[in-house]
Amino acid sequence: MNALVHFRDVSKLFGNDFALRDVNLEVERGKITALIGPSGCGKSTILRLIVGLVVADTGEIQFDGEQIAPGTIMKIRRRLGYVIQDGGLFPHLTALRNLTLQPRVFRKRRDEIEKRIEELCQLTKFPNSALDRYPLELSGGQRQRVSLMRALMLSPELLLLDEPFAALDPLVRVNLQRDLKEICARLQQTVLLVTHDLAEAAFLGDEIALMNEGRIVQRGSIADLRAKPANQFVREFISAQRGLIQL
Amino acid sequence: MNAGKESRSGGFQAAVYLSRRLGSRRSLLAVASFLLSATLASADPVIIGSKKFTESYVLAEIAKQSLERAGIKAEHRQGMGGTIILWEALRGGGIDVYPEYTGTIAEEMLKQPGASIAQIRDALSAQGIAMTDDLGFNNTYALVMRRDRSEQLGLKTISDLRAHRELKFGLTHEFLERRDGWRPLSERYQLVPSQVLGIDHALGYAALSKGEIDVKDAYSTDAKIGDYGLVTLIDDLHFFPQYKAVFLYRKALASQASHALNDLSNSIDEARMIRLNSEAERTKNYAAAARQFFGATENASPFVSETFRDKLLRWVTRHLELAGISLLLAIIVGLPLGIIASRGGTIGHTILGITGVIQTIPSLALLALLVPLPFFGISARTAIVALFLYGLLPIVRNTATGLQDIPRPLRESAIALGLTAGQRLRKIFLPLASRSILAGIKTSAVINIGTATLAALIGAGGLGEPIISGLNLNDHVTILQGAIPAALLALLVQFLFDLLDRVLIPRGLRL
Secondary structure: OOEEEEEEEEEEEEOOEEEEEEEEEEEEOOOEEEEEOOOOOOHHHHHHHHHOOOOOOEEEEEEOOEEOOOOOHHHHHOOEEEEOOOOOOOOOOOHHHHHHHHHHHOOOOHHHHHHHHHHHHHHHOOOHHHHHOOHHHOOHHHHHHHHHHHHHOOOOOEEEEEOOOOOOOHHHHHHHHHHHHHHHHHHOOEEEEEEOOHHHHHHHOOEEEEEEOOEEEEEEOHHHHHHOOOOHHHHHHHHHHHHHHHO | OOHHHHHHHHHHHHHHHHHHHHOOHHHHHHHHHHHHHHHHHHHOOEEEEEEOOHHHHHHHHHHHHHHHHOOOOEEEEEEEOOHHHHHHHHHHOOOOEEEEEHHHHHHHHOOOOOOOHHHHHHHHHOOOEEEOOOOOOEOOEEEEEEHHHHHHHOOOEOHHHHHOOOOEEEEOHHHHHOOOOHHHHHHHHOOOOOEEEEOOHHHHHHHHHHOOOOEEEEEOOOHHHHHOOEEEOEOOOOOOOOOEEEEEEEOOOOHHHHHHHHOOOOOOOHHHHHHHHHHHHHHOOHHHHHHHHOOHHHOOOOOOOOOHHHHHHHHHHHHHHHHHHHHHHHHHHHHHHHHHHOOOHHHHHHHHHHHHHHHHOOHHHHHHHHOOOOOOOOOHHHHHHHHHHHHHHHHHHHHHHHHHOOOHHHHHHHHHOOOOHHHHHHHHHHHHOHHHHHHHHHHHHHHHHHHHHHHHHHOOOOOHHHHHHHHHHOOHHHHHHHHHHHHHHHHHHHHHHHHHHHHHOOHHHOO
C-alpha cells in the first residue's frame, strides 16, 4: 500500500448526470499518473475532488491515509500543488507576489522563501529578472512556469496538473513538457496529470488511466494500452490520436 | 464548505482592507465625534424653524430678533420642508418655535377641522406645545388670476370659475393634498377644470405671469399678489378657514422667551405683512425686513451681514461634511453588505432589493419618514442618514457584481492554495474587485454631492440653502449660487476619485 491517494467506489453526480461512476484509483508515490480521455469524461473532476472544490456523493477518498472531508481539507490543501490550464495566476500580483502569497500566509521565514524561489527559478528555467512582472506582462509559457513554481513553493507531496499545457503553442509546449519531466524526476515528485493529449500522457506518464463517461476504462503503460486495448473505445481513442501523431 | 466562516468574517475583513487602503481609522473617529457633537450641541439657544416661503422666513426672523432684544440667544433654521417636518421637529424638541397658521393647525396637525382657538390650545397643550395669540393678520388660502385674464372673462368670485372649464389650474402640491385644499374646494364649488397641474409655489407665479397657467393657489398676504398685479377671487361660499398667524412653541421654553413671543401678538396687520414680505423679496434679506418691523431707526445694530465669500465657504464646508460623512458610512456598511450579497441566495437578493427600493423613495418623503423618529429630528444627523441610505445601492451593487465577476479559475486557485475564506477575500477577491467597488463608491460620492442639497429642507444647511431660498424667491442668481458650486464639487469629486483609482487599483489590473 504505497499509494499516496486512494479512490474507493467514488461517484459524483452533477444534476442527474454521472461525472464519475464507481471510480477506484491509486496514485503511486514518486510516479506520474496520467489521466486521459475525451472532454467531459470526468478526469478533471478527480483532481477537483482531491482539492475539495467538489465533494463526492458516494465512496471515499484518502490522502496519505487520511480521509478527505470538510474537517481535514484545509490541512490537506497545504500538501498539494495545483496548476490549471491558464495558470490561475492572480493578475493583481507580480510573479514574485504570486509565489510568496502562500508561504507568507503560512508564516514561512523570509530567507527560506527567498532560497526556495532561487531554487525554483533554476529548476523551471524562469529568468529571475522577470519576477517583478505582472502576469499580463508574461508570455503564456512563462505564466505556466510561474504557476508551476507557485504550486511547488511549499514542496507539496502531490502535484495536480489539469491540462497545464493545453493553451500553449506546440513549440513552447514541447519545451515545457521536457522541463517538467526533468523537474519531476529530480524531485521524485508524485504527480497526477490530466490531459486529453495521448502523446503528452505517453511522454510524461509512468502510468496511464484512460477514462470514458465517468469510468476508468483501462490502466497501464502506453504499451499495454496499445497492445491489449480493453475494448473498442480504447482501440478507437488510441488509433485516432496515433493517426494525428504520425501525420 | 467555508461559507459560514466567510460570512462571519466578511464585514470585518472588508473594514480591515478598507482601513489599510485608506488609512480610515482616523476618519472613523471623526464620524463618531461628529455624531456625538451633533447630539450634544443643541442645548443653548432657542431654535426657531421656518417653512420655505417668504412670510415664514420673515416671521421667524421677527421672533428671533424679539428674543434677542430680550437678551435670549436664538438661532434660525430657515426653509425646512413642509408642515409635517416642522411639526414633528417641534414635538421632538429639534426646534423650539416656529410660525404657523390656525387653519393649518386645526386641519392638518390636529385633524380637527373647524376647532375653536380654545379647543386648539387644549389639544396642543396635551402634546406639550403652546400657542401665542394671533399676530394680527389672516393669511388664508386664495385663488388668484392675472388681472387682464380675469377682466377679459369677467371673473370675480370662485363660483364664476365653474363656467370656464378651459382654464388651466397650477396648484402647489401641498394645496392639492390638503384637507382644506383643492379636493374639498372643488367639490364645494363644483369645479371640474380640464387641467390641474402640480407646481412649486414660486415657480407657479412665474408660470401665471407668462400665461402658462390661469389660476393658482396663493396666500392672501403674498407679496407677489401686489408685485405681479394679480386679482384674488372672492371666496363667495366661505370655504377657506381662518389662517391666523401664530407662533407655536414648546411649553418647556423659559417664561422670559415665551413673553418675548407673546409680545408680538396683534402687532402685524395684513397690509404690514404684505409690505414686509415685499421688502424681503425685494432685498432678498429676511433679517433686514424683520428689522424694519422693529423700526428702521435702529439700523446701527451690531449685526453685520455675512459676505458672499463667508456664506459660500459655510455652505460648501457643510455640504462636504454632509456628503463626506454619509459616503464614509455608506462605504463602511455597503462593502460588507455587498460581500454578503455577492453570494446570492435569498439574503443576497433581499439586500439588493431593499437598497434598490430605498433609492426609489423621494428625498422629501424619506426625510418626512425620518424626522419623527426619536434619534433623528431636525438635524444634520437626519440628512446624513438619508444621504447614507441613498449612497448604499451603488456600493452594494458594485461590490457584489465585482466579486461575482471574478473568473472561476482564479477563485478555485485561491481555494487550492489553502487560504481561509478571510484570507482569500482580503488578499485576492477584494483587490480583484477593486475597480468595480471604487466605481460604485465614485457613483455614490457624486450622487451624494447632488442629493446633499436636500439637507436644507430640514435646516441642515449646505448648498441647498441658496437653491431653496432662490426657488422661493424665483431668483435665478440665488439658485445658481448654490447650483454652480454643487456642480463644480461633483466634478471635483469625480476628478479626485479618478486619481484615487491609480493609487487603489493594483497596477496589474490596469495593464
